[in-house]
Amino acid sequence: xxxxxxxxITEIANWVFLAIALATLAGAFMVxxxxxxxxxxxxxxxxxxxxxxxxxxxxxxxxxxxVVLVYIGAVIILFLIGIMITRAPLTEKTELSQPMAxxxxxxxxxxxxxxIIAWALTxxxxxxxxxxxxxxxxxxxxxxxxxxxxxxxxxxxxFVLLAALIGGIALARRDAPEGDEA
Numbered sequence: 001x002x003x004x005x006x007x008x009i010t011e012i013a014n015w016v017f018l019a020i021a022l023a024t025l026a027g028a029f030m031v032x033x034x035x036x037x038x039x040x041x042x043x044x045x046x047x048x049x050x051x052x053x054x055x056x057x058x059x060x061x062x063x064x065x066x067v068v069l070v071y072i073g074a075v076i077i078l079f080l081i082g083i084m085i086t087r088a089p090l091t092e093k094t095e096l097s098q099p100m101a102x103x104x105x106x107x108x109x110x111x112x113x114x115x116i117i118a119w120a121l122t123x124x125x126x127x128x129x130x131x132x133x134x135x136x137x138x139x140x141x142x143x144x145x146x147x148x149x150x151x152x153x154x155x156x157x158x159f160v161l162l163a164a165l166i167g168g169i170a171l172a173r174r175d176a177p178e179g180d181e182a
Contacts, residue, residue: 017057024050041079048072059136 008014027046034040048071055064098106146154 013057017054020050020053020057024054037083038080041076041083044079045072045076048076062137062139062142065139 024047027043027050030043031040031047034043048067052064052067052072055061055067
């Protein structure tokens with residue numbers, strides 16, 4: 001089934017997707033071009049929110065809400081706290097990027113890598129269409145699958161994360177020297 005432009009333009013969901021996608025792209029562009037670190041982080045919030053909205057539109061509610069909770073709720077706060085703790089300069093005059101002599105090769109490398117990945121995808125899959133599921137995967141179905149078929153790996157992972165947390169606390173804790181106990 002071939003979709004024409006006139007078919008595409010009549011669907012309201014396509015207009016909503018286009019608005020969200022343009023806002024996401026604008027936020028991503030502002031992230032890499034902002035001269036102020038705080039503004040770059042706030043533009044990253046817009047980018048993450050747009051990504052979460054696209055996932056929600058596609059019916060991937062678990063992934064969408066995970067992006068909201070983890071990336072917007074935790075990572076952005078971590079960035080802002082890191083900025084405040086390190087007392088990074090917040091003025092517009094601070095040069096946060098590399099000179100143009102380094103930007104051009106980086107941009108060329110990015111375009112080259114994109115072309116290689118696009119070529120590899122089209123060479124591997126060609127014009128084959130992905131089979132669409134009958135319905136979107138819900139959070140409930142992910143939870144049932146995780147806690148029935150994957151409960152042991154899930155619990156092992158939680159113990160590994162707990163061990164990493166305890167190890168991080170042990171490394172960060174500063175003990176007083178043995179002679180200086182108060």
